[in-house]
Amino acid sequence: MRTEIKKLGEEGFGVAKVGKKKIYVPFTAVGDIVEIKKWHREKKKLVAHDYDIIEFSPLRVEPKCKYFGKCGGCVLQHLPYEEQIKFKGEKLEKILGFHIEVLPSPKIYGHRNRIDVVISTRGIGFRRRGTWWNVVEIERCEVFGDKSERALKALREFMEDFNLEPWDLEKSKGFMRYIVMREGKFTGEFMVNLVTNDGFLPEEVLEYFDFADSIYWSINSSKSDVSYGEPKKFWGSEFIREKLDDVVYLIHPNSFFQTNSYQAVTLVKKVAEFAEGEKVLDLYSGVGTFGIYLAKRGFKVEGIEINPFAVEMAKKNAEINNVDARFYVGEDKDVENLKEYDTLIVDPPRAGLHPKLTQKILKDKPETIVYVSCNPKTLSKNLEELKRIYKIEETIGLDMFPHTPHIEVVTKLKLNV
Missing domain, CATH: 3.40.50.150 (Vaccinia Virus protein VP39)
Known part of the structure; x- marks a missing residue:
């Protein structure tokens, strides 16, 4: 069914009419002509997951x-x-x-001062849209900036050299679960927090992330898929700092700060x-x-x-x-x-x-x-x-x-x- 995207819904998805149905189409713009083949229900809404963009909007x-x-x-x-x-x-x-x-x-x-990157048997990256079990493998995150690429490269080398097992999202087993990066955008200070299951993290981690001001190892031994845990150990600084105007704030792995x-x-x-x-x-x-x-x-x-x-x-x-x-x-x-x-x-x-x-x-x-x-x-x-x-x-x-x-x-x- 072909239709034109006339507006965006509150979640930023294009809104399409197919018969009497209202279907939300991710990653579309007002003026796109789309052909929708399949959709599913997501939180009381119909969301397209199989579609083609036939004509692109001039807005894009x-x-x-x-x-x-x-x-x-x-x-x-x-x-x-x-x-x-x-x-x-x-x-x-x-x-x-x-x-x-x-x-x-x-x-x-380059504006985000924090990103939480999944370490899984399906890849190291972010959740694929609409799934909790699937992961899009990434090399860097543009909204975080350059240090994300350096940290992810170091992570992959570290895991390969020491044969560290990634987390299996579906079976809830494995060792390496998340890498959380935090950066003081006005101070340049950088923190890496490796969230793992119970186990052993080699001390050589310091050599791989020697560009970080603070390296944390946190334990999450539960089945809950969360990107924080109980701090086990840290290398370097206990905190990094961020500065907003003339005020300095200390940043810890488990503290919330405007992103x-x-x-x-x-x-x-x-x-x-x-x-x-x-x-x-x-x-x-x-x-x-x-x-x-x-x-x-x-x-x-x-x-x-x-x-x-x-x-x-x-x-x-x-x-x-x-x-x-x-x-x-x-x-x-x-x-x-x-x-x-x-x-x-x-x-x-x-x-x-x-x-x-x-x-x-x-x-x-x-x-x-x-x-x-x-x-x-x-x-x-x-x-x-x-x-x-x-x-x-x-x-x-x-x-x-x-x-x-x-x-x-x-x-x-x-x-x-």
């Missing part, structure tokens, strides 16, 4: 990555960047109901611009990304985070930046006395604000809320509740994830007087 550009169309990481590399920004702006307007400016990323290649350092600078500046008053509560504070940046600018900051390890990292980050910011372990639903703070910063997980927290906000009425969201749909839901007593003063979109459909949103809310 040549993707920089040779694995585009196979790897599931980037789905929009075939679109000019201005079209990607336009798509994300339209997506936000559809979800939130009003026009939002989207700030483009300062860099659209686009260049756009993260814009993000922390925007949060600081939206914050008001003197006393700030940084909820979901993580490693202190926002809280320490604000403390550096004279705000009195307290942070609450459910992950004890992240709290310890936040305290270390406060110490190395010589700022008075205090961080505590706690849950969002258990916070009290929000009225004590001039500004409440929330950066919740994709599920959004806990209902109990929303009720406390409505009860305690902090003057200013800065809501950082990675999920516009839950943001929209939370805003509908908060708008009972708050007005939206400003909202901005930030493209933290070029070539993907994802978008970060920062909203400033003020208490209605």
